[in-house]
């Protein structure tokens with residue numbers, strides 16, 4: 017690196033300039049990609065900068081990981097081949113017999129992993145309702161619980177969990193707190209500053225923001241023995257990010273603040289527009305003062321409430337699916353956090369075991385004109401009733 021801007025500058029500045037690094041050998045402003053799988057030893061038969069094989073480490077990650085750590089105010093960051101690879105690395109850094117408390121409403125892939133793999137592997141997992149500190153305090157066990165996992169706001173009904181209160185509950189019994197902050201993004205919330213030990217992101221979503229790669233990340237409050245264990249697991253389990261994806265992700269992150277701010281503004285406008293609407297039973301969005309988690313959201317989300325909201329439509333599952341089909345701007349597709357708006361009937365996506373109400377449509381608001389998005393929803397709702 018030939019240049020590193022002052023880390024006390026505002027996060028939007030840090031990400032727009034990707035910390036301001038210049039390629040030291042060429043002064044290129046856009047960084048190089050290092051696709052090489054292996055690194056030659058030097059004339060003394062020593063590893064150069066301790067590099068050997070790219071499953072261990074790749075220089076294309078350096079700027080990306082430094083930026084993630086700076087944005088989340090953590091001590092270290094690790095990128096992974098997907099959000100799931102990142103999250104399951106946290107779980108596998110535990111030992112068989114360890115107790116984990118996780119929310120009953122959370123990213124369903126990770127919930128499935130805990131039930132189908134984690135439990136078989138010996139983790140003892142209890143699920144508690146999201147955003148309920150009393151249930152969480154009752155579920156943790158002194159010296160047995162090693163990890164409290166939360167996701168806030170929680171997909172797809174956007175319950176808000178108090179990060180600082182959860183950290184206190186976890187630490188009181190000797191556990192660590194891990195936060196899936198994919199939906200909040202480092203723009204709106206920094207869980208480490210609220211007491212979290214690990215922050216996890218699906219980089220597939222807002223960090224990249226363009227729906228064209230899979231990536232994940234962990235940021236930790238400390239570079240301690242746990243960090244070493246997770247770094248070892250990344251290497252030996254092989255969940256590394258490809259060099260090209262790392263480069264694309266850093267490029268996507270340069271516009272992170274613009275995208276998240278715009279999506280948050282539009283989501284709030286859409287939520288306010290459809291609150292009390294004749295064809296909508298309920299709008300689920302933490303930015304609405306009627307939302308159960310609004311007060312906590314005001315405290316721990318700064319600059320907006322995110323680009324995700326859900327509409328429960330009147331008329332049940334059939335009307336919800338018809339509405340999704342009638343939308344033209346909102347693309348009927350899974351995933352979230354991209355520049356284009358998406359709609360999904362989550363009960364269909366998650367299948368028969370899903371706890372999601374069948375009249376719920378999840379919206380991922382992109383960066384289009386908010387008025388156009390509202391008009392699309394108005395038209396589709398009217399056409400489906």
Ligand SMILES: *Cc1c(COP(=O)(O)O)cnc(C)c1O
Pocket residue numbers: 098099100101123125126167171196198199217218219220221230231232352
């Ligand atoms: C998508 C997502 C994940 C999983 O990330 P992948 O990159 O798809 O592996 C985890 N948590 C949340 C909240 C997500 O939206």
